[in-house]
Amino acid sequence: MAKPLFSTQGLRKSFPGLLATDNVSIDVHPGQVHALIGPNGAGKSTLVNLISGLLPADEGRITLDGRELQGLSAHARVRAGLSRCFQVTSIFPGASVLDNLRLAAQSHLPGYWHPWGRRDRHAEINEHALDLAQMVGLEGRLTHTAGALPHGAQRQLDVALALAARPRLLLLDEPMAGMGQDESERVAQLIEKLRQSMAILLIEHDMHAVFRLADRISVLVYGRVMASGTPDEIRNNEQVRDVYLGSEVNA
Numbered sequence: 475m476a477k478p479l480f481s482t483q484g485l486r487k488s489f490p491g492l493l494a495t496d497n498v499s500i501d502v503h504p505g506q507v508h509a510l511i512g513p514n515g516a517g518k519s520t521l522v523n524l525i526s527g528l529l530p531a532d533e534g535r536i537t538l539d540g541r542e543l544q545g546l547s548a549h550a551r552v553r554a555g556l557s558r559c560f561q562v563t564s565i566f567p568g569a570s571v572l573d574n575l576r577l578a579a580q581s582h583l584p585g586y587w588h589p590w591g592r593r594d595r596h597a598e599i600n601e602h603a604l605d606l607a608q609m610v611g612l613e614g615r616l617t618h619t620a621g622a623l624p625h626g627a628q629r630q631l632d633v634a635l636a637l638a639a640r641p642r643l644l645l646l647d648e649p650m651a652g653m654g655q656d657e658s659e660r661v662a663q664l665i666e667k668l669r670q671s672m673a674i675l676l677i678e679h680d681m682h683a684v685f686r687l688a689d690r691i692s693v694l695v696y697g698r699v700m701a702s703g704t705p706d707e708i709r710n711n712e713q714v715r716d717v718y719l720g721s722e723v724n725a
């Protein structure tokens with residue numbers, strides 16, 4: 475198989491008295507949706523924090539397109555092509571959808587904040603903001619106040635903000651949490667669309683969505699990768715059925 479776009483190798487993270495990430499190695503190939511599943515407390519959020527740079531790893535390597543990310547700040551990782559959704563915490567609730575998108579588009583424009591890079595770039599910023607709105611299906615809500623949007627639409631906006639950096643790998647942390655069926659379906663369709671232009675690492679408890687969307691699934695238990703494979707391989711893995719999937723295996 476071709477070289478992975480993104481990989482972690484031997485990633486480890488301890489908290490006092492607890493090994494939360496235990497020698498985790500995962501690969502994500504271009505255009506793939508790789509889902510990370512596991513019971514509560516298995517270490518999924520810790521792994522995402524290590525990957526996005528919010529937590530320093532004790533050991534191991536994280537590479538994107540052959541570039542080592544370990545030691546880079548969270549911002550530098552975004553610039554390197556790795557964006558993460560923050561479960562709506564990155565939204566300015568009092569501002570309109572369009573202004574949220576404009577701000578994000580502006581902040582990722584190369585040289586915008588540089589004293590010699592300043593010039594009138596309104597048109598470029600607006601165009602990128604509108605593209606982002608269209609990509610996530612918010613073009614009909616540009617003037618709405620972000621904080622007053624329904625939960626599902628706020629998550630769509632959160633994804634759009636992460637897309638402003640034009641990532642090669644997008645980290646989606648429980649994008650369907652707290653959503654009804656219609657909203658979850660919209661997010662599933664959005665993921666199907668995004669995978670055409672980027673790789674996605676998806677953490678999600680909704681097993682229907684995971685088995686529908688993922689090309690590969692890694693099962694995390696007690697901080698370790700218990701199994702990694704195609705949805706069929708994971709569905710038929712007895713150890714995974716016993717420990718985690720149980721009756722959800724028919725998802």
Ligand SMILES: Nc1ncnc2c1ncn2[C@@H]1O[C@H](COP(=O)(O)OP(=O)(O)OP(=O)(O)O)[C@@H](O)[C@H]1O
Nearest residue numbers: 489490492494512513514515516517518519520521
């Ligand atoms: N900052 C921290 N300090 C100490 N222990 C922590 C810290 N963060 C997480 N843990 C512990 O590490 C383990 C893994 O937690 P983590 O939140 O990564 O699991 P998770 O798989 O994301 O769980 P959930 O599905 O419930 O979100 C848990 O036992 C948790 O209590």
